[in-house]
Amino acid sequence: MEQPASAYFMEERHDPNETHTLTVLVANEPGVLARVIGLFSGRGYNIESLTVSETESHKHVSRITIVTTGTPMVITQIKHQLDRMIPVHRVVDMTLTGRSIERELAMVKLRGTGEHRVEALRLAEAFRARVIDATIESFVFEITGNTGKINQFIDLMRPLGLVEISRTGVAAISRGPEGM
Amino acid sequence: MSDSKPHDPNQMTGAAMIVRALADHGVKHIFGYPGGAVLPIYDEIYQQSEVEHILVRHEQGAGHAAEGYARSTGLPGVVLVTSGPGATNMVTPLADALMDSIPLVCITGQVPTHLIGNDAFQECDTVGITRPCTKHNWLVRDVNDLAKVLHEAFYVATTGRPGPVVVDVPKDVQFATGTYHPPRKSDVHISYSPRVKGDANAIRKAVSLLAGAKKPIIYSGGGVINSGLAASKLLRELVEVTGFPITSTLMGLGAYPASGPNWLGMLGMHGTYEANMAMHDCDVMLCVGARFDDRITGRTDAFSPNSKKIHIDIDPSSINKNIRVDIPIIGDCGNVLGDILQVFKSEAKKPDTKDWWKTIATWRARNSLAYKTNNDVILPQYAIQRLFEATRGHDTYITTEVGQHQMWAAQFFGFEEPHRWMTSGGLGTMGYGLPAALGVQVAHPDSLVIDIGGDASVQMTMQEMSAAVQHELPIKIFILNNQYMGMVRQWQQLLHGNRLSHSYSEALPDFVKLAEAYGGVGFQCSKPGDLDGALQEMIKVKKPVLFDCRVAALENCFPMIPSGKAHNEMLLPLEANDEATAAAFAGGKALV
16 A cells, blocks of 8 residues: 555554443533533544433532443543543543443333234333323333333334334443442 | 546535535635645635635634625625634634624635544644534535535525534545535525514514604614615615614614714714614614614613614524513514515504604704814824715725724714625624725725724734735725724723723834835825825825824723613713713723
8 A cells, every 4th residue: 555645644543433331520510511522522522322410419510421432542532531621520431340230211102092002011011111191092101221222112112103202311320339 | 437437527526526616606706825734625726717716814814804805795705724723713703703794604624534633733623613603613524515515504604694604624525536516405404494584463563663653763783784785775765764763783884874864873882972862762663683782782771761672683592682672573684674664655654753853953963973173183083084085986995993993983984885884893803904805805806995993903914914915905004093002091091090001002013114015005194284185195096005194192982881871871072071981980890
């Protein structure tokens, strides 16, 4: 292969992409979410899912859970970039610890009558989804689980009259007695 | 790749697509500055003749020049700059254009996609940095998206409330080959559809308010200019049909002629007494394409307390932002004015406003723009008046910098037509006027283009004199030189105990020599008696000019509504003695 004339044209190395779940503890101050998101968009990182909420109000700490994809080098770089932001307390790669639990909540609205309705209820029971709203022609199911399980449930509901989905995105926590 | 394949004319590099898209959108001139990340585009520009490139000396100059070009033609201004510093130097003009609703399409180079986020040479997060100062922006990562994004960029910049947009194009996308397509409807986000036509019910209600008014006023703004020449015509017709008095914001000057019988002059902080008093005392206010900015309203809780307000604006977020209005009409000014006129003519007749005009005449008699004449030194107000007289009969365009001279220009230069007045209103950007004049002159090569400047402002973008000389653009830079940052000094005198902290320029260049150094022509004038002759000489020169007009150093700009005061608490020029001034500014610090 010909050597490129400038560093501009050196090709990127294509290591396979990995998906990682990062937990970021941040000071709950105005603009902090914009800073984190701006880092991702500015540097061209991916966001598959992002959830944020204040978790320790007395310490003004919010917890951001981000699911991202990238080569191992990019993932490391993302963690370093997050860690050097002033309002960021800690960054933990939940995927690397190998001991994390990930959950997501979805609310799924279906419309239909007759056979479809019965089938939907049967599947919901198998997935341990709860009915949280019902009319004679509709249901809203609440389901929690990991992303894969929710995707699977939604795929099954699609032919049964799926109308609308609302998902929280992934929240993660480590197993065992230790906190982060 | 076989040679037998027929050549598809729509297959081209990203760089070629950019130049092709400019041509497809009718762009004749672009303003720019080359650099590493836009070299492929510059290479394409070199090989064609449809689009003419104007080389500036600093990217900020390109931005303001494009603003001047846009505002004087009604067409979008186009800018091409490189990545990193090229893009960051464009931030001021983008913010300026956003504030003043000026359509700009700015194309920035970016480092190749695989280097984005790596802190590469001349990399910056252009889309992140410009997000708050553009109407919308795009980073194009795939050459096959480029045509669509470019067409959408032009559409977004020029429709609805106009504004600046940025298209950030990485260098590898400029080199890559893809498929171009000409502009088509589906290029635009379906989520973007600005409303043009006003609600018929609201228009009917507005007309019945107008028809019943005893003390009406029309308050027009830059939206009328942006809407196009037809809107200004309709506004004039509405004034004629209703007999209402009309005032305008800084941005709206020229929509109604300054020589028109119903003209009250500009309103706001440095507006006329009659305009502000009429705003305060009116019973029906028709706001057309203006946004109740704080320089207009003064104290909002005392703003026009007894009036019903109608607000025409194309931007729903302008409605009820600063001032609560009774009848909002969302739509294009020209379109809505046309509907109002039609309904008014068929259903209403001219209200009797004789008493109201009598009251206005008593306010007018206060002569709020008066100043003490002087035979020894040139007063800045006098200089503008003489400049206005000297330009009568010429096809004149005026730009300004920001400060006292800008307000005097607005007060004393009479604008008869829209698109003739280019000034930085919302952002208040010192250094706007010189490059803006350059842009205006590019669009109107045979017209008389004058930047009314101050000695401080004009030095912020002075380097563009070199661009003017290169492109043979005979712009006239008329500097009201008082050796101060006059407006800063005025506020320090009024609000900070006359402690003139860093508002005096201890050293100024010799503007005549400076003009000559650039290859232009310099003038200097310090005697009122010599001014007219010197102005005639200046107008005759077919080269860029710096005119150093030495004016009274300590003159201040009146009338003035002290910041945070109401419209009926104006400080008038001949009454602005120390006591009145102290009283007007008593009761706390002005916030802005």
